[in-house]
Amino acid sequence: MSENRQIAEEVIEAVGGKDNIESVAHCATRLRLMVADKSKIDQEKVESIAKVKGAFFNSGQYQIIFGTGTVNRIYDEVTQFGFTTRSASEQKKEARKKGSRLQRMIRTFGDVFVPIIPVLVATGLFMGVRGLVMQEQILGLFGMKPDDVSENFILYTQVLTDTAFIFLPALVAWSTFKVFGGTPIIGLVLGLMLVSPSLPNAWDVAGGDVKPIHFFGFIPVVGYQASVIPAFIAGLIGAKLEKYLRKRIPEILDLILTPFLTLLVMSVLSLLIIGPIFHSVEQWILSAATVILSWPYGISGILLGGLNQLIVITGVHHIFNMLEIQLLSKYHDNPYNAIVTCAAAAQAGATLAVALKTKSAKLKALAFPSSLSAFLGITEPAIFGVNLRYGKPFLMGLIGGAVGGFFSSLLGLKGTGMAITVLPGTLLYLNGQVFQYIFVNLLAVAVAFILTWWFGYSDDAKEESNE
Template sequence: MSHDYPNIARQILQGLGGRDNLEQAAHCVTRLRLVLKDPGLVKNAELNQVELVKGSFFTGGLFQVVIGPGEVEKVYAALREQTGLAAATIADVKKKGADKTNALQRLVRVFSDVFMPILPALIIAGLLMGINNLMGAKGMFIEGQTLLEAYPNLDGVWSLINLMANTSFVFLPALVGWSAAKRFGGSEILGIVLGLMLVHPDLLNAWNYGKAVAGLDGQSLPYFDIFGWFRIEKVGYQGQILPILMAAYVMSVIEKWLRAHVPNAIQLLVVPITTIVITGVLALAVIGPVTRHLGILITEGLVTLFDLAPMVGGLIFGLLYAPLVITGMHHMFLAVDLQLISTQGGTFIWPMIVMSNLAQGSAALAVFYTTRNARDKSMASTSAISAYFGITEPAMFGVNLRFKFPFYAALLGSALGSIFLSMSKVQASAIGVGGLPGFISIIPQFIPNFVVGMVIAIVVPFGLTCALNMKIVRPGYRVA
């Protein structure tokens, strides 16, 4: 369907309080991210009636208008053409709105800015790893055998896919180093070098750290002996997030200080080497060991909670994840997932995220099934499909939150599905697509229980939303 994007942009601009109220604009996959001079001038009722607009809200110092994948780019282009605003990135507008946020929102924004650019690489790696897990799972396709055992010729394909899948996780500190250095204002290439340093093959692989500490298999911790009076653990940080995140921040602070104090004529010679040497020593001697143990404490705390009270953990997560998406705080869970995968071999958080996404999609699908309003039906159908493939904002803001009880039904479905997964100890080996294809990234032995959880998260919100609709008279919404 063709849309009049210039007219849509014009109506959005009117709903925002006019051209003079708009300072800066950018967009993500689904939303316009806007810096407004006075959010009080926004006419929400008028704005939410504009074609393609699925909802709007103010959070993190920014006013956000939910449009949907694909369409948001065209609306943004039309908006820029009418206002004359320069192109801006999400980081630009977030920086502009930073003075309107509190400390927690700024911390969440850091996680979002660092991890969102590398998310595609992690999702691709997760899907490939999931395919490999399925090929190597005994009894998944052939009773008593893996596909590799039944068809030895697949071994080369399996090895090739495994190489591709592991690359993003083996060199994860380099990816985070690049993104974090960019976020903190340092040199991106130095961030990559720092990340690669933390996974250098001369260092003991992080996966063997526990064995070396315990003295198993004849292993012991190797050290850098500095002048005979100071020792630094010769240990890598494969798959870990906190060490490189903190090290990249320190590196950026050091580099920016040096650039401000070193004469221009010798900056190229002095700044990079000084930055890397100082930060490298600090990362291996102090930052790495401290943040490694902090990460271990965080993951062990989460694991203990879900071991002792899986029903409570699943209930809380299932109920709160979607509201956290509204605030943008859900980005923090990506770091938790990666830390769990690194230290525990799998994450129980990501499978529950899938439950929340499916529940939101099913509630929107129920609205599509019951509504008689053509615009609501169109919005609900496209939003449900989007949510089933991991993007829930159109379903939440455009449909479920507007009618309220579909959103509550989705929360209940998410909670019940998450409780079941938590009690069944379902884990994912990697991060994948947070929707219907999500089973690919689940550890094979847990796939049957994961599918049961999917059914719960899909059926409960759909059935409850339809049932509640029978009790509520809503013009244009009630089933004929």
């Protein structure tokens, strides 16, 4: 029997046997299992198997880390036992069906905004680069001053940085229709209607230069440039309406009547009811978030920096995507990113301390790549594979995150984008804050590293936890 075959058999036995495995998938480094009863998993036995570098539950999946290349060979052996196979994306969809109603709702909410994030990341990077090249010191290297910059260049940078936010309702409505089973192109057109140039521009109305249109003498109607919640609600109701109509309209008329009625009804509802109501709700949420982020003495930084990774454990952290999008769309900066990046950096520092202090070759092989992943902004391997596994490193990481968040708040750090943190996130602070950003992240890493090294981990404690 080959070694990989034996490992596959040991894995199956350790996770509760064949009957406990519902489906099998893998990604670049991990074997991903959907199990019927996670209480049947023998965690110690799994972690003692040769070539296993760690195992943890995340997003409803039991993930066993084997590493690049190895995982493909183990997966091939496991599938020989006749399990249902899934792609990683299919299994994620399967996992979303599990969990509490609140968890499923928040995951669905995240599914709407995650596809939009890449263009907002790009927009944030454009803002950061523009902030860099427009600094007097940088222009001075080319013998220029800010007044020497071409108006056409400024116009071009505005195209790069403003387009995604001007048409944000179209992106949100498109994604919402897609997630809730509607036709995405109908959602896209509905979203474009919310920012039609025929309507008063929301930013001009807010600036007092333009007045809203009043329907029936009392309903204010404006464009909803940069709005999120009205487009989300419109997309949700619109997708449900489209599905309702498709079930009742004869097939021969479906192509004509379904899009027509969906857009007709939803345009009226969106502009006259959903828009005015939920735009106000959106402003209340944004105002509350702004107040919290502006609490004095670094209090908001301590709370958000210290608690962020606890929220990551629950898997509901994607709900904050909407907050970040709102901050960027209205203020064109994002103080939340600056705080939570310290939380990620601190977990990386705690994991790095474990990697350097342990004498276990197996733990080193898990902790070093997990730490690198966290330094790149992906903390789940570090949290579930190392820090939570031994408890104290995770706590030291929370303390490091609170310290880094505290100084980030005091220094008034604000990124130009979202969704990227720690090392990649440096690109969001080219607006003259890069040194402060590096400082707070190094501080978070140092605090978590030192505390973990002194108080958070020892191989003796590791052996005791395995007894």
